[in-house]
Amino acid sequence: MFGYKAAEAIGHSTNLIIPPEHRASENVVLDRIQSGEKVDHFETVRQTKDGRRLNISLTVSPIRNAAGEVAGASEIARDISDRKRLESLLTAIVTSSSDAIVSKTLEGIVTSWNPSAERMFGYAAAEMIGKSIRLIIPPERQAEEDYVLSKIRSGETVDHFETIRQSKDGRRLNISLTVSPIVGPDGVVIGASKIARDITEKKQLEREQEVVREQLAEALAGRDEFIAIAAHELRNPLNVLTLLWRLIDRTSRVPGGTVDPTLIEKSRAQLARLSLLVDRLLDVTRIRAGTFDLYRENFELCGLIREVTGRFSIENPAISISLELEPQIEGTWDRLRVDQVITNLVSNAIRYGMQRPIQISASTGAGQAVVIVKDHGIGISAENLQRIFERFERAEPRSSNHGLGMGLWITKQIVEAHRGTVQVQSAPGKGSTFTVLLPVGE
Amino acid sequence: MAPANDSVMVVEDDAESRAHLTQLLQLEGFKVVACSNGAEALDYLTHSAPPCVIIMDIRMPVMDGAEFRAAMLRDARLTQIPVVVITAFEPPAAAKLSALRVFRKPIDFDSLLGVIKKTC
Numbered sequence: 001m002f003g004y005k006a007a008e009a010i011g012h013s014t015n016l017i018i019p020p021e022h023r024a025s026e027n028v029v030l031d032r033i034q035s036g037e038k039v040d041h042f043e044t045v046r047q048t049k050d051g052r053r054l055n056i057s058l059t060v061s062p063i064r065n066a067a068g069e070v071a072g073a074s075e076i077a078r079d080i081s082d083r084k085r086l087e088s089l090l091t092a093i094v095t096s097s098s099d100a101i102v103s104k105t106l107e108g109i110v111t112s113w114n115p116s117a118e119r120m121f122g123y124a125a126a127e128m129i130g131k132s133i134r135l136i137i138p139p140e141r142q143a144e145e146d147y148v149l150s151k152i153r154s155g156e157t158v159d160h161f162e163t164i165r166q167s168k169d170g171r172r173l174n175i176s177l178t179v180s181p182i183v184g185p186d187g188v189v190i191g192a193s194k195i196a197r198d199i200t201e202k203k204q205l206e207r208e209q210e211v212v213r214e215q216l217a218e219a220l221a222g223r224d225e226f227i228a229i230a231a232h233e234l235r236n237p238l239n240v241l242t243l244l245w246r247l248i249d250r251t252s253r254v255p256g257g258t259v260d261p262t263l264i265e266k267s268r269a270q271l272a273r274l275s276l277l278v279d280r281l282l283d284v285t286r287i288r289a290g291t292f293d294l295y296r297e298n299f300e301l302c303g304l305i306r307e308v309t310g311r312f313s314i315e316n317p318a319i320s321i322s323l324e325l326e327p328q329i330e331g332t333w334d335r336l337r338v339d340q341v342i343t344n345l346v347s348n349a350i351r352y353g354m355q356r357p358i359q360i361s362a363s364t365g366a367g368q369a370v371v372i373v374k375d376h377g378i379g380i381s382a383e384n385l386q387r388i389f390e391r392f393e394r395a396e397p398r399s400s401n402h403g404l405g406m407g408l409w410i411t412k413q414i415v416e417a418h419r420g421t422v423q424v425q426s427a428p429g430k431g432s433t434f435t436v437l438l439p440v441g442e
Numbered sequence: 443m444a445p446a447n448d449s450v451m452v453v454e455d456d457a458e459s460r461a462h463l464t465q466l467l468q469l470e471g472f473k474v475v476a477c478s479n480g481a482e483a484l485d486y487l488t489h490s491a492p493p494c495v496i497i498m499d500i501r502m503p504v505m506d507g508a509e510f511r512a513a514m515l516r517d518a519r520l521t522q523i524p525v526v527v528i529t530a531f532e533p534p535a536a537a538k539l540s541a542l543r544v545f546r547k548p549i550d551f552d553s554l555l556g557v558i559k560k561t562c
Contacts, residue, residue: 228532235530236456239547243462246551250469266458 001079003049014075019047033062033073046077055084100175100196103182106153108133108145111191120175120198122168133194136165138172152181152192162199174203222288230281234274241270280406287413294334294417301329301338301369301438302362308342309360316350324361329369331440337414338438341422344407345373345434352432353377368420369438376431385426447562449473449491453483453498453510454528459547463497470555472562479503480510487514492523494562497554500529500536511539524561526554 002009002017009016018026022045029039039060046054056077063072094101100117104110110133113125121128121136128135137145144163151158158179165173176197184190244267252259286292302325309321349358353375361372380388389412415422419439426432450472454460457478464474475493477483479502496514500507507527514520527536527544536544543557 232530235547236459239528239530239549240456240458240462242548243459243466243551246466247462247469250466270458 001048001054001077002046008049017046017048019045019053022046029058029060030073033060034070036062036070038062043080054079055081097195100198101193102128102133102196103191103193104133105191106149106189108149117196120167120173120196121165136167138164138166141165148177148179149192152179153189155181155183155189157181165196173198174200226284226288233277233281237270237273237277241267241274244270280410283410283413284406287410292413292417294337296332296334298330298332299335301331301333301371302326304335304339305342305360305362305371308339308346311343312346312350319350319353319355320357321346322357322359324359326363329362329364329440331369331438333418333438334414337417341411341414341436342371342373344411345371345436348407348434349373349375349377349432352379356431364440367440369436369440371436371438372433373436374431374433379428379430380424380426380432381428385424388424389422447494449475449493450558450562451475451477451483451486451493451496451498453477453480453496453502453507455479455499455502459499466551467558472558480505480507480513483510484513487517487520492520495524495526495542495558497526497528497558500527500531500539507536508539511541515540526557528554 004016014026015023025044029042032039039058042058042060044056044058046056048054057080058078059076061074062070063074065071094112094114097114097116100120101112101114102110102117103112110128110131113123113128115125117128118124123135134142134145141164148158148161158177161177161179163175163177165175167173176199177194179192179194181189182191182193244263248259248263248267251257251263283292305323305325309323312319313321346358346360354377356376358376359372359374361370361374363370389408412422415436415438420437422434422436424432424434448471450467452460452463452467452474454463454476455478460476460478464476467474475486475490477486480498481504483496483498484505498507498510502510505513507529511525514523514525524542525539527539527541528547528549529536529544530547533544533546542561545554
């Protein structure tokens with residue numbers, strides 16, 4: 001162990017193998033031997049012939065002469081360098097670990113508290129050692145400690161137990177706990193080592209991911225619904241066109257037959273309906289994608305209302321549309337989009353108005369333009385009023401000149417993009433009144 | 443009453459689709475009874491000779507295709523009338539209607555005509 005042959009050592013002072021800085025403590029040992037004591041497992045340092053330092057554990061016993069007086073000492077030295085290295089390695093690991101590593105007795109009294117535990121829970125080692133681990137357990141989770149201690153007493157490990165602990169300043173921490181029994185030299189459990197990992201961020205991330213997953217699923221379901229409805233809505237005018245062209249083909253083949261010009265006109269109307277549908281589907285897509293931009297310009301609203309109602313009067317000469325408009329309402333809006341809003345509302349009033357007169361008024365008040373479209377038709381039930389502004393909703397089942405089920409949703413999106421509101425009042429059999437408020441300026 | 447072999451019933455709520463399909467079938471020599479929903483069709487069937495075949499849409503106001511078909515299947519007089527479904531939905535939407543054939547809109551008129559000629 002020390003590198004000296006027996007012949008080299010015998011007759012020399014033990015100082016041969018005691019480093020100079022340890023000689024003083026060696027004297028203490030010798031004093032104790034002198035008084036007849038035995039020194040057990042005394043950990044110290046020795047040096048070898050070639051100057052290496054050894055960690056050793058010494059057991060020193062007095063040697064007595066025939067008279068019973070202490071005449072010398074026998075030393076049994078055990079090289080514990082490997083154990084010392086392991087200990088310092090373990091200490092380094094525990095000290096540098098980013099997990100909180102603590103130990104406690106079977107009564108839950110803290111016996112060690114590493115720097116990460118200090119950081120995580122806010123208590124210094126000096127504050128916690130000797131205190132109960134229950135200090136960091138929230139009141140409603142105190143029972144967990146009883147459970148953990150009972151597992152430990154029976155020699156079991158509690159593995160990756162996800163729970164909540166609280167720091168000195170009262171913050172709640174999501175942590176993952178692994179608690180293992182510490183077994184003493186005689187095989188009896190004497191305490192527990194506990195490794196706690198802060199998983200607050202992980203938990204937060206999980207919650208965020210869950211929200212994203214839900215939003216994604218909702219968006220996918222919405223997209224599927226959109227595609228199904230779009231396909232359905234496009235197929236009806238396509239069907240009419242297919243039949244119309246078949247009719248044109250069939251009638252023009254009859255000898256002497258001519259093409260009925262109304263069939264051509266009807267085809268044109270179906271094409272217009274298809275193109276309106278495609279526009280609306282694109283609007284829905286743009287609004288949903290958040291790429292729906294307004295192109296604001298200054299214009300006069302009443303002129304636009306006259307223009308829109310003029311178009312409807314030509315197509316529906318039998319329906320009376322009366323206008324009550326202020327002379328001039330100037331504002332900064334997206335002209336095409338406001339045209340779309342008024343067109344939608346008037347078109348609905350005609351579709352569900354049972355051919356009865358329709359009133360449209362426009363006025364200003366409190367910096368807003370107020371446009372009211374009132375019909376006296378079938379009206380909307382209270383139940384349907386709740387959802388007519390939702391996407392793809394239609395209060396009434398599809399009728400022969402059916403709408404698209406997107407119009408009012410798009411109307412609402414356009415009005416809200418202008419920071420305005422659209423509201424409806426209605427009673428079944430009495431008709432509906434749609435009121436649009438549009439702030440005049442930007 | 444024995445079925446009229448040259449009579450076809452069209453049940454479709456879209457006025458234009460109904461009118462043009464009726465006109466095309468008439469040009470092919472069929473007598474056509476056109477109804478705008480299931481209730482109208484059922485009313486006609488209880489008072490008149492059954493048609494050779496019924497061509498019907500699914501989504502209709504008042505009484506839709508599914509309700510109409512269920513009512514037909516409850517009436518011994520009507521269960522034997524073959525039904526052809528034309529729908530803007532995907533064909534599986536018509537799966538429970540015990541239809542002779544399901545066509546998706548826009549319909550292939552020649553195929554429809556083939557089915558009708560084979561049935562009537």
